[in-house]
Amino acid sequence: MSDSNSPLIEAPKKRGRAIALAVAVLVVVAALIAFAVSRGGDDAAEGLTKVKLGTVGASDPYWKTLQEEAEKEGIDLEVVDFADYPQPNPALTEGEIDINQFQHIVYLAEYNVANKQDLVPVGSTAIYPLGLYSQKVDSVDEIKQGDTVVVPDDDSNQARGLLILQSAGLIKLKDGGSIFSTIADVDTDASKVKVKAIKADLTPTSLPDVAAAIVNNDFVTKAGLKFEDAIAQDDATDPKALPYVNVFAVRAEDKDNATYAKLIEIFQDSKAVQDGVQEVAGGTAELLKTPAADLQASLAEVEADTRDRG
Incomplete structure (x- = not known):
């Protein structure tokens, strides 16, 4: 075959190389896009x-x-x-x-x-402020000798709740009370009520069964209670x-x-x-x-x- 026919033979190879190069570029671009998305997603796009x-x-x-x-x-x-x-x-x-x-x-x-x-x-x-709530009485004075009052069972809120009960005259703590007080520190003989500790999120649901309960602020409205109905609470403004x-x-x-x-x-x-x-x-x-x-x-x-x- 004459030399004038050579370009006709070589042309398909050049086109093939061009197509392969284009595909490679597209693959690289797609990979870069995928990497960017994996690293940042929508947040990266938004700059957040x-x-x-x-x-x-x-x-x-x-x-x-x-x-x-x-x-x-x-x-x-x-x-x-x-x-x-x-x-x-x-x-x-x-x-x-x-x-x-x-x-x-x-x-x-x-x-x-x-x-x-x-x-x-x-x-x-x-x-x-942490409050004491009741569905049975309107004041602390109406709580009877021997009634049961509930406090949260986590240590910090239990101690705080016990201090409120002591301030309200419902219990007496053996050591006078501190941020570390527990139910074990309650002087049962000198106290008016019995104290029971349960999970904080369950104290509101216990109200139908007890005289009163310490209810963490997070759960007051969720339980259908009103903050102003607390019959006792601590002072959040105290230094x-x-x-x-x-x-x-x-x-x-x-x-x-x-x-x-x-x-x-x-x-x-x-x-x-x-x-x-x-x-x-x-x-x-x-x-x-x-x-x-x-x-x-x-x-x-x-x-x-x-x-x-x-």
Whole structure:
């Protein structure tokens, strides 16, 4: 065959190489797109920083408000709901969430000491008064000798509830009472009522069967109760109440995380969020902006006292 026919033979090979090159380019582009999606998903496309926060009571409307306010500041906030108090701290420790907000300093200290952990409070929300409620009587004076009163079974809220019962004249604590008091410290012979401890989320449902129950602020409205119907409560404005301030907590290595600090600032400074907190609390919350250093100092003190008693 003459040389003039050679190009006719070679042309299909050149076209084949061109097609192969084009396919290779498309494969690379597709891989890059897939990698970008796997790394960031929608958040990466939107330029938002993802934060996963755990709480008990995520259905409270102010969490949705916080999500909306956080998004304006570049934070994609996911709020994870936990059924009861023992769950959010282990989830934070294990890295399942980035930050939590459901507990006061006493509760956090007890968790850290018992589990040899170092979760750190990095921002305050509020102090909520703890109340005694009843469906059978309208005042503490109507509670009869030998009646049963229920308190939460977690150590910190149990102690706080017992102090309320003592202040109301219903029990006497052998050591005079402290943030570490338990049912074992109740002087039964000198007390008017019997005290029983059950899970905090069950205290409201116990009301038909007992004279009265200490009900954590989180569960008051959910149980169809009204804050103003409490027949006794503690004073959230007392300076000695600092260990009972509710806090945002993180792992120790994240205590200086700028994104988490921004989220806390939004929570504390947004009027819409703060109004939502007060609405859920029935106007009883003592809203606070306690410096993180003060929260951490209080935690260290309570942890030291807890170890000494252990």
